Amino acid sequence: MNPSFEVTKFSGEFFSKELPKINSISKPLVIYRNILRYLYGYLEHLKCETIVIEYDYIDRDYLEGYAGYYARCFSGYERKCIRLHFFKIKFSSEEFQSLISHGNFPLTRGILQYAYLGFIVLRPLPYTIIGRTCLSPYPLEERRYFPVKRSRKVSLFGIELKIDTLPFQEQDRVVAACATSALWTVFQKTGELFNHHMPSPMEITKTATLHSPIETRTFPNREGLSHFHMVQAMQNVYLEPIRININPLENKNCERLLKANSYAYLQAHIPLIMTFYLYDPSDDKSFLKELHGVAITGFCIDKDISHSEPFGFNLKAYRMSKIYVHDDQVGPFVRMEYDKKTISIGKTKNIYSLSTQWQTKDEKDFCRGMPNILLVPLYHKIRIPFEAIFEKVQIFNILIKSLYNIILSSKKMKAKDIKNVLNKLEWDIYLTTVNEFKENIFSLGYTNFRGEILLSKMPKFIWRATLIDGKSTIMDLIFDATDIEQGDLHLTTIEYDKELANTIRAATKVSSFIDQFYNSPASDIVEWFKNNK
Amino acid sequence: MLSAHVKDIDLEKLEKEIGQWAKSSSGRDTIQNAIREATEVVEKFREARFIDQKKLHEQVTL
Numbered sequence: 001m002n003p004s005f006e007v008t009k010f011s012g013e014f015f016s017k018e019l020p021k022i023n024s025i026s027k028p029l030v031i032y033r034n035i036l037r038y039l040y041g042y043l044e045h046l047k048c049e050t051i052v053i054e055y056d057y058i059d060r061d062y063l064e065g066y067a068g069y070y071a072r073c074f075s076g077y078e079r080k081c082i083r084l085h086f087f088k089i090k091f092s093s094e095e096f097q098s099l100i101s102h103g104n105f106p107l108t109r110g111i112l113q114y115a116y117l118g119f120i121v122l123r124p125l126p127y128t129i130i131g132r133t134c135l136s137p138y139p140l141e142e143r144r145y146f147p148v149k150r151s152r153k154v155s156l157f158g159i160e161l162k163i164d165t166l167p168f169q170e171q172d173r174v175v176a177a178c179a180t181s182a183l184w185t186v187f188q189k190t191g192e193l194f195n196h197h198m199p200s201p202m203e204i205t206k207t208a209t210l211h212s213p214i215e216t217r218t219f220p221n222r223e224g225l226s227h228f229h230m231v232q233a234m235q236n237v238y239l240e241p242i243r244i245n246i247n248p249l250e251n252k253n254c255e256r257l258l259k260a261n262s263y264a265y266l267q268a269h270i271p272l273i274m275t276f277y278l279y280d281p282s283d284d285k286s287f288l289k290e291l292h293g294v295a296i297t298g299f300c301i302d303k304d305i306s307h308s309e310p311f312g313f314n315l316k317a318y319r320m321s322k323i324y325v326h327d328d329q330v331g332p333f334v335r336m337e338y339d340k341k342t343i344s345i346g347k348t349k350n351i352y353s354l355s356t357q358w359q360t361k362d363e364k365d366f367c368r369g370m371p372n373i374l375l376v377p378l379y380h381k382i383r384i385p386f387e388a389i390f391e392k393v394q395i396f397n398i399l400i401k402s403l404y405n406i407i408l409s410s411k412k413m414k415a416k417d418i419k420n421v422l423n424k425l426e427w428d429i430y431l432t433t434v435n436e437f438k439e440n441i442f443s444l445g446y447t448n449f450r451g452e453i454l455l456s457k458m459p460k461f462i463w464r465a466t467l468i469d470g471k472s473t474i475m476d477l478i479f480d481a482t483d484i485e486q487g488d489l490h491l492t493t494i495e496y497d498k499e500l501a502n503t504i505r506a507a508t509k510v511s512s513f514i515d516q517f518y519n520s521p522a523s524d525i526v527e528w529f530k531n532n533k
Numbered sequence: 534m535l536s537a538h539v540k541d542i543d544l545e546k547l548e549k550e551i552g553q554w555a556k557s558s559s560g561r562d563t564i565q566n567a568i569r570e571a572t573e574v575v576e577k578f579r580e581a582r583f584i585d586q587k588k589l590h591e592q593v594t595l
Contacts, residue, residue: 245581253577260578313571387578394571402564406554407547408538421535469535497536506544506551513555516564 005157006053007093010086014051015040022053022082023124034359035130035170038331039120043086046117046136050087052096054156057083059121061184062131064200065172078124081131085156089115100157109159118163119154123172130170134163137298137324137333146298146324146333148189148271166271166297168332169201177224178293179273180204181328183233185295186271186377193269194379196237208233227373230273230293234377242385244374246274248352254371255338255352256318260429262296263317264386265376267430268461272296272376274325276369279343279353282362291372297333298324313394316428316468323354330357336369343368382431382461384481384489388521389463392490393427393477395522400425400467403507425474428466431481434458441494449494458491459483474500477525490524493532504529 008014015036059081070077091107099107121131134154137146146166154161167188171181180201191198199207208229225233227243234241244261248254262272278290300322322337337355345351353368360367401422408418441453461481467474476494483489495501508514508530517526554560 243582245583251577251581253574253581257578257581313574385582387575390578391572391575394575395568398564398567398571402560402567403551404535404538406550407542410550411538413538421538425535472534472536474535499539499542500536502544503539503542503547506548510548510551510555513551513560516555516561516568520568 004055005096006055007091007096008051008053009090010043010048010051012040019122023122023129033127034357035329035331038334038357039130039133042135042331042333043117045138046086047088048086048117049090049115052085052087052156054083054085056080057121059083059123059131061169061200062121062123064202068202068206081124082122083119084122085119085154085161086117086135087112087115088117099159109161112156112159113161116154116161116163118165121169125172128170128172133168133332134165135168135332136163136165143303144298144300144324145266147266147269148297150189150192165332166295166326168326168328170328172201177205178328179225179230179275180208180233182273182293182295182326183208183225183230185297185326186273187237189269189271190239190377190379191237194239196239199237204233207236224293227275227375230375234375238380239377240380240382242376242378244376246371246374248370249348256315258371258374259320259338260315260317260390261374261376261386262323263299263320264430265378266296266299268432270377270431272374274323274374275372276354276356277372278356278358279345279368279370280360281343281365281368282360292327292329292369294325294327294334294336296323296325300324300335313397314423314426316426327357341368343370379461381482384463384479384483384485386429386431386463388485388489389429389465389479391521392479392525393429393465393522395517395520396477396525397425397427399507399517399522399526400504402513403503407503424470426468428464428468430464432462432464434460434462437462437464437478447496453492453494456492462491463489472497488524488527490528493525493528501529505533 008018019036057080062081063079066077066079089111095107098104118133118135120133120135122129123131134152137149138144149164149166151162151164154163166185168185169181171177183204184201187196187198187204190196205225208225211232231241231243244257245251246254246258251257258274265272272295273293274296275291275293278292299320301316302319302321304319320338322335324333325336326332327334334357335355339355341353341355342350343353351370353370356367356369358367404422405418408421437458438454441450444450458478459480459482463479463481465477465479473496475496478491478493479489480487480491493501508526514526517523
């Protein structure tokens, strides 16, 4: 009788020698794959010590692909998978067996939960073996954010474990290509957020191409999906995606666009899809051949506040130094850095690009990624896009900075010092829900606005723009995210600093000053300050 | 911190100062220029919703 499990030490040797043998069908070449190297390095970074190998595991996503394709192959592909569980403590097979059979010490469920780093499902395929993968993200360390992770229950022979992550799987190049894998990852979160069906990779590819077939066969899926198909796949689960052009050849603001939009929607726990062109510096002709799709799952924020012009606009999102993506060809939580390095293609110089972890053909360096399109999968009631709020807040920011310029100048402060004071003002703009917003207000403890805000009626989805001065919050502007763009979107303002707010109120009485803002998109915010004393 | 600079500020005096500044040509120009620049940035954000993939490919001279 085959064993149900094995316990083994986490090592490079396991990944290079033993892993290919676990699965009778996997080819020896599998060990040279970038994804295995990445996963080994990632788990080493998480300080993994022990692996529990769970045999005969039934995985729903693989099973659908099996039923739809592999079962009808002449070769007898296996129906069941193998699942590897990773732990950051050392224990033996006997100790694990003892916990299962007798519940004996030293191992307990609590200890296993503390040490649990997640799991990888190994598909019984020759080459593309990495199935559903749920691994812990990088430690947060007050700079990394993974707002799209969700808590998942894992049952290991009756031992209930939990892992907070967003699932990942690589394309099998049969039922799914990169776009399908990225969509599958995104749906794992939006399904939970917006209560829609979470389709398998097979289902995603099939339904995305139903009304607009691709130019070649659907299965095996080698060509992948177009942007149109990706939008179709999102609409199939009743989401309304928005499409943003982040191509540097089209828009010089592409970095700010990418940072501002990805931050604003990720903070609402919505993962995004980004497509980019891969550029291999060792093979100049490679450009535009390879368009790749990934799911954005997190970001890293720098501590230094960026400096702008006196009337400039500091957005917290602009401090983003890297994004983390689920890249089905590399692994989960892969870093893509805003490292300011540009690429030159033919006669076109200084093209904006991001770092990737795709190795170049000569294996001496990594490819660059030139951003192309951002797809944001939204619930149909989220109708107001980021730029509508961005416009209002930018103009209101001019009002604030003009006002404090007057105040500080009247105190005979030097222009350089005024600039330093105003440069510390920063806006944090993101989408959220009324429940999350109110829970946050509740958690602040006693405030003079608490009761009024908690009892007020608000739409389900709201935009929140917070003005921060160093570490102190000055005000929150709250906008309706479900209205129409031409409506008065501003709902209310929370004044954390009453004295500062009163200076704005005083300014609203001066018509020669305030009239310039009445004829702007920020008129609803100005009106609020005038009418609420 | 900004709050330290506005503590116990005379709001009536402030209103007069704002009025004088806003009436001056430099004050008016400063605000109008800043609004125009902000609108241009937002316009770029809005333009990003329209995509011409064919044009993108043509822009790269290989």
